[in-house]
Amino acid sequence: MSFDPHRPFNDLPNLPPASETETRTILRSCISARAALAELRVSGRLIPNQAMLINSIPLLEAQASSEIENIVTTTDRLFRYANDAAGRADPATKEALRYRTALHRGFEMLDQRPLSTAIAVEVCQTIKGVALNIRKTPGTALVNDATNEVIYTPPEGEDLLRSKLANWERYIHETEEIDPLIRLAVMHYQFEAIHPFVDGNGRTGRVLNLLFLVDQDLLDLPVLYLSRHVIQNRAQYYRHLLEVTTRQAWEPWILFILEAVRTTAEWTTAKIHAIRGLLDETAAAIRQSRPKMYSRELVELIFVHPYCRISDVVAADIAKRQTAAVYLKALAAQGVLEQIKAGRENLYINPPLLALLAEPK
Numbered sequence: 001m002s003f004d005p006h007r008p009f010n011d012l013p014n015l016p017p018a019s020e021t022e023t024r025t026i027l028r029s030c031i032s033a034r035a036a037l038a039e040l041r042v043s044g045r046l047i048p049n050q051a052m053l054i055n056s057i058p059l060l061e062a063q064a065s066s067e068i069e070n071i072v073t074t075t076d077r078l079f080r081y082a083n084d085a086a087g088r089a090d091p092a093t094k095e096a097l098r099y100r101t102a103l104h105r106g107f108e109m110l111d112q113r114p115l116s117t118a119i120a121v122e123v124c125q126t127i128k129g130v131a132l133n134i135r136k137t138p139g140t141a142l143v144n145d146a147t148n149e150v151i152y153t154p155p156e157g158e159d160l161l162r163s164k165l166a167n168w169e170r171y172i173h174e175t176e177e178i179d180p181l182i183r184l185a186v187m188h189y190q191f192e193a194i195h196p197f198v199d200g201n202g203r204t205g206r207v208l209n210l211l212f213l214v215d216q217d218l219l220d221l222p223v224l225y226l227s228r229h230v231i232q233n234r235a236q237y238y239r240h241l242l243e244v245t246t247r248q249a250w251e252p253w254i255l256f257i258l259e260a261v262r263t264t265a266e267w268t269t270a271k272i273h274a275i276r277g278l279l280d281e282t283a284a285a286i287r288q289s290r291p292k293m294y295s296r297e298l299v300e301l302i303f304v305h306p307y308c309r310i311s312d313v314v315a316a317d318i319a320k321r322q323t324a325a326v327y328l329k330a331l332a333a334q335g336v337l338e339q340i341k342a343g344r345e346n347l348y349i350n351p352p353l354l355a356l357l358a359e360p361k
Contacts, residue, residue, distance in 0.1 A: 079357075080307050117196075136158045229259070307349055
């Protein structure tokens with residue numbers, strides 16, 4: 001098999017890989033990565049309101065995954081506009097928020113069907129905000145951003161792409177004797193190499209990684225901040241991908257993904273413990289200073305919505321509108337929240353939580 005970056009890689013080998021993917025080194029790395037995932041799963045269950053995790057960690061993942069594709073926004077903007085029905089966010093923030101929506105949509109779809117090409121299509125459509133399907137036209141090529149040099153041309157032809165995706169699906173679901181974390185690394189490479197869409201392949205592939213971990217019962221929720229490792233090791237990530245293509249160098253690639261799972265699971269676990277600690281500290285402060293208005297539901301709400309609106313309190317059935325306004329203003333007066341004006345409404349920010357989520361470590 002010869003590889004020419006300028007020629008469509010229609011000879012992309014089917015799965016499983018011809019070379020060994022369960023070396024002793026890889027299996028040792030699997031053990032530590034699985035242990036870190038297990039701890040993350042247990043830690044997630046300690047959060048009383050799971051919406052806190054669904055509304056926070058996936059937004060960090062959305063920001064990082066979008067940044068890999070040079071779509072740059074901030075944590076602050078993401079949380080500010082996360083529930084903005086009027087759609088007043090800038091284009092980059094809107095696109096990153098669509099990633100979060102795609103992750104939620106894919107997670108919901110796992111209840112009806114296993115991970116599949118159909119889910120990948122739905123995820124990519126949601127990320128891009130347009131109706132699209134498997135590529136039909138030629139002309140897709142990946143280039144080095146720094147040199148503008150073509151480094152890879154993916155396979156072409158809808159029938160071939162669908163055949164490769166069918167093989168990708170079979171590998172995911174019919175090779176259960178292989179550790180799921182090894183399958184994760186292999187399926188991620190193969191999806192990126194197939195490159196089935198005109199745009200959005202990288203982000204779609206990263207959503208599929210998280211959905212696969214849920215599908216394999218390694219996580220309850222798709223809350224692993226996996227894109228963090230890619231951002232921190234971007235050049236290494238793309239080099240390993242290309243070396244699988246050019247040299248079938250599977251072991252370094254699989255080890256890279258296993259290390260990404262381990263380190264980001266540990267980071268996410270620490271972040272969840274910090275969120276839980278801040279939640280308990282905030283609850284104690286409000287209970288002591290405002291015992292008559294204190295409720296656990298109210299405290300949890302300002303962690304589910306770091307940018308909280310009066311309507312959020314009403315929708316949670318915590319208080320009627322007038323009382324909800326009194327509650328939020330009182331928390332702002334106490335310094336628990338910060339009140340800002342956004343158009344004609346007030347937003348009540350949870351600064352300690354936003355600072356915690358924005359911390360790199």
